[in-house]
Amino acid sequence: MAAAPMVVPRMKLGSQGLEVSAQGLGCMGMTAYYGPPKPEPDMIALIHHAVATGVTLLDTADSYGPHTNELLLGKALLQEDGLREKVELATKFGVTSAYGKPDFRGEPAYVRAACEGSLKRLGVDCIDLYYQHRIDTRVPIEVTVGELKKLVEEGKIKYVGLSEASASTIRRAHAVHPITAVQLEWSLWSRDVEEDIIPTCRELGIGIVAYSPLGRGFFSSGAKLIDSLSEQDVRKNMPRFQPENLDKNVQVFERVNEMARRKGCTPSQLALAWVHHQGNDVCPIPGTTKIANFNQNIRALSVKLTPDDISELESYAAADNVQGDRHFHIAYTWKNSETPPLSSWKDE
Template identity: 40%
Template sequence: MHHRQLGPFTVSAIGFGCMNLSHAYGVPPSAEQGERVLRAAIEQGVTLFDTAALYGFGRNEELVGRVLKPHRQDITLCSKGGLAGVPDASGILKRVIDGRPDTIRRNCEDSLRRLQTEVIDLYYLHRWDKAVPIEDSVGAMSRLVEEGKVRILGLSEVSAATLRKAHAVHPIAAVQNEYSLWTRNPEIAMLAACRELGVAFVPFSPVARGFLCDAVHDVGSFEAKDIRRAMPRFEPENHARNLQLLPPYKALAREAGCTPAQLALAWLLHRGDNVIPIPGTTRVEHLREDLAAADLRLDANLVGRLDALINQHTVAGNRYSEQSNREVDTETF
């Protein structure tokens, strides 16, 4: 496994996003299957694991904590707060963005308990609560560092301007935003800001929520709780247009001697030494496929043709619904 630097940590060049094991894409796999995937990731040399209080309303952290506890000293463990499940009047958990200092502290302490660890290596603000100054939320997170509950800080789904404000309060080691061939928003300002400030950039959804794996052909088959149902790019008309990108894309993958998923990940790794993608999967064979992308070398001509084929001008539909776009702070084209 190749390695990259994330703050003070040397981590695998490709990390593992644990969300899929408990959350987001319909009925999650069994706990036993989740354990198999996590153990396989360890065996394959993955040292960067990413979870959050939100995923499965804590169940993902419990799974990750239980399985990875014996390997705790050998991995960089990341989680997120400021977005979690809160019971409503009837006791049903609802996702709530809350960046108030007391909430961030409570989220962190809950995560520490579920993860069965005394310290979280990298703790992200999952969403910026726009009702709370970013300086207040990051200030609360900095106190967690001072107390030894967290080692370094990160932000998720933010703009370059918000990163700079936060970084002035306490050094930010990583930003986690969506980035892939079909989501280019970080190229507006975030990638440059991260390079300037010495911040690692951690792309989530690096294979476009399965699209760039050539795994999404029938959007009508999505399960009821699959979050892609609410994403404009997967609406039937937009999806039909986007499917036209796949044949030439797969041809480029064949030319590179790799799978479509590996090409998407290799493209990201070529965006800069500070870029560390975190693909997720529920299957061991897909995990191994993803990790092999770290060995690929793409020539400039192939990268140029990829850029021209799939970008913000050729992809149909927004990445998020209007409601979801209001919840994030990332730049848009």
């Protein structure tokens, strides 16, 4: 007998009025970073399937490709009448490349030009949630958010978000214009945001969007994931997947896998359920390129965890049990996102 269709609940993201599906869809891997771009018809079919299932928060960025991910979503929206009205589009600006290294920009002219470019590629006249992807530490956050506020007033974006921002940066930004959501890496084995950033978001009424909630796929298959990655996949270079760290990290996966067997679910469903159980202000956005994996991720919403289950899981992935940084560009995350004071800014 076929399982009953999963009903995806809705949630309020932040306190400014945005409502989204309680689980989103991260679209990055469809065209960027995780190996070669996947076949466009298959990815459009996956996006349409996700929305039909009830997952309506679609997450992309102008740097994914660059540009190819936004173009893909634009085509997916165009191919089905009425689809735009069913979804909440989230995209990001601010990550560029200079001399082969990441560079981040937040000056007003760039913010405006990036927004116009995303609108065109997505084929829409308004972006639902527009994030600063990484913080430009040369530009006061008040200046960047000031331009975003103008874009809200002009009707080009509805809600403002930040990604990988420190608690103090979030506070300064929120004082200029309400921040609806902060996107951050949060999973069973990436919990450094819990000390300062999560409490700050909750104090200010800001929603939390958790990217890489499955540990960049590690909680789906453990060490087998590494064997399946193409040479173009950035995860090949990530610290936690290096041989000197992987042996110990596999032990974390095995313990999660054992608990999943007891709970009657997959390890990825268990890891994703843990994120869902962190609060009703948290929306994870697992990415996938396969409808079967998408369907499996959705069923994480029906996995129930007791407080004892949660404590047990967290003991498996305690900080001293996880080896390696969560990102190979760790220097470009919230830990180094402070910006100069507004008084230092000279608009050129």
